[in-house]
Amino acid sequence: MNPIRIEPQRALEEAVRFNQKLAAGMKVLRTLDDVSYGPTEREEVYREDKLVLYRFRGKNAPTNKVPLLIAYALVNRPYMVDLQDDRSLVKNLLALGEDVYLIDWGYPDQSDRYLTLDDYINGYIRRCVDFVAKKHKVDKINLLGICQGGAFSLCFASIYPEKIRNLITMVTPVDFHTPDNMLSHWTRGMDVDLFVDTLGNVPADLMNWCYLTLKPVRLFQQKYVGMVDILDDKAELENFLRMEKWIFDSPDQAGEAFRQFIKDFYQGNKLVNGGLKIGPRDVSLKNIKMPVLNIFAEQDHLVPPSASRPLQGLIGTKDYTQLAFKGGHIGIYVSGRAQREVPSAIHDWLAQR
């Protein structure tokens, strides 16, 4: 039997409906202003170069005496964790009593080209951790690293175990050489020295294109066909546009840090193979003896679960917890399920420690 049974008249109606939706939706689209994000109240508590450290304010005072510092990736803007009022990891953590800080790395320009991973990890993160610890009069704080920020957090916790009480990693790549890791596969044939020497900082547009070409038809096209379906729903459309803004609002990458990250992590897989040095300091995941919560997304196309799971066998702690979230790399922050599951999982885990 013929697998396609599309009646022409019905197909025509489908096409006309599609046009109708476009017509109606375009009117809505034209009236929309630029989308806003980051609704949770926050204050700047520390600034250094282009980095800003924020402390978020919840409706109630935090109950957890140990502050939680979020270290986001360099490759995207950190407001993903506080995208909108009903999709905010930060807001939910505050509501549960956590005292949340967030590092905003800013937008590096050519003058930041020589920032290295040493600057980011032994410099910026260390000073932020020290600042937060001093402010709260504690020796150790809780650290939550996201994606590339998670890899940084692993390095930091390995170098400065005395400063971290509990470590949480979200969608964090650890083993960069698993067979399903498309990004890693692509970068391994690249001459990254030539690349950085030529480009200086790595342009954000190039990074975005690289991510989009991981699933090109879906991300370049199908997504926008789907957008037509929600054009007549203003709230849904705003959600879509907010996400669009986040996706394309990316910072350039400081050249030297990019060079080292590609060489040591993507190409050398040194978190697994060993031999990683951040500045003068050696990184060994075995030094991580504090409790660790590792959260990853089962449908993550950027950081496959297979890249995150090996953490368990590489760290020195016996207090290891793993949470596999049903969703993707972005859905883990913004989906309805994420709002219900992720903040409470983090809070409950911290509360037990």
Place this chain on the structure above:
Amino acid sequence: MSDNKSTPDWPNDWQALQRQYWNAWADLTRAQTAGATPDAAAPWHEGLEQWSRMFGSAGKQSDAAERMMSGAKSFLSLMQSMLSFAAGKDAGAINVPSWLEAMRGGMGMPGFGAPMAMPGFDASMFKAMPGFDPALFGSMPGFDPKAFGSMPGFDASLLNNPMSKALREIAGQGVKGFEQLAAGAEPMLQQMQTEAMSWLKAPAFGYAREHQEHYQKMALAFVEFKQASNQYNALMMKSSQRSFEILEDKLAERSEPGRQIDSMRALYDLWVDSAEEAYAEITLSDEFRKVYGDVVNAQMRVRSQMQAEVERIGVDLGMPTRSELNSVHKRLHELRRELRDAPLAAPAEDGVIAQLRAEVEELKRVVLNSSPQTKKLAPSAPATPRKPAPAKAAAKPSSAPAANVVRLPSAAEKRGRNADTSAQRARSAKRRPARRAVRAVAVPSNPVSAMNEATGSFGDAIAAIRRQMAPHAGKKKKRKGAAFSQPAKQSPISARANPGKPRRSKP
């Protein structure tokens, strides 16, 4: 629609469908625009062009609107092509193999480089594709292959090769518009290729040899980039072909009643799944890894050569260059790091101080053990320097000298000096060398106190103590003391400030 329509009627039915579509579209747009309704046979996505014009200024959301329109065009083109096959036939009785065959040529995978005059695109490859028959598209009413060339990741005219495009359009240092430069170099490149690659590797000589060599390198880089791009596009083509094989398999799974595809959207979604599967298959291969690396590296070599040329021009014009600016950025960054690391260096500095303290303690111990010397330095028998103390030091007499501290002579004592006996003079003469070195520095038997009281440097105090310990010491002893008072380890700060130089006390 009748289930038993005779085949010769289908063009009429198709035209009727086309008319219906455009009538419906005209109804939608009438309120918005005075534009004429397009010809009934026009590609459906052309209607979207008018939407785009109409909403071209979609306020703050223009970018999103543009991306949406691009996706919508692709979808409508697919619908129209499907309907062109279905119209006039038994309801839904599309000849799947022939439709797939037709689509094979028209729906490219992202990266598929069709009619695009970009470096690296080889149009002949397109024609040589098995199963591709351009004539087929011409005979399909309403189907316009160009429609597939207008969206990123899908077809040709916007983005055949997303990665390649991204690389070309980025604003790298020193070279802003790779596209324009590449286009400018294309004629030269064509000529080079015609004349043979060997020319590019021929040795340069004569007055302009440097320039010639540089241009040769640039041209060679271009050729390599073009070759790498061809290889990349060939893999994208392979991915495109593979996507239809996968689609066929997926369609075969839906042949059973109840699982058939009954909407254009469902068919489109199935095609997207197939395309992504095929793409992942290809791009995770070892072959792709190499080709991807080659195309990126080749373009970086081209860029690098261009940057070098821009730099040369900049230097000739007396303009500041990227290299110079980078150099400044680098120095600034290193300075910034040094300043920030200073607090980190504090523990090491503490270590040096601790070492010095231990040294001082040791000296104290030695001094205290050498009782005869200590007694001689006791306040009850103050040393009376032959020369008066400098005015500055004399103006700040120690009001309450500590025990075991040699204080500066008071005015009365100075006056009394004239009454010194000859014996006293003789004793003073024996101590002269040490006192000359000490000058106005009060040299105690307690070195820490001496450091506090002295107006000279720490090194002076140490040297003075050593001399007190051995008042008749000659030059040899003095050198020893100086060596001893030098810190064994250089502090990180001074090491950075004076690399290769040992840290020294003030003279």
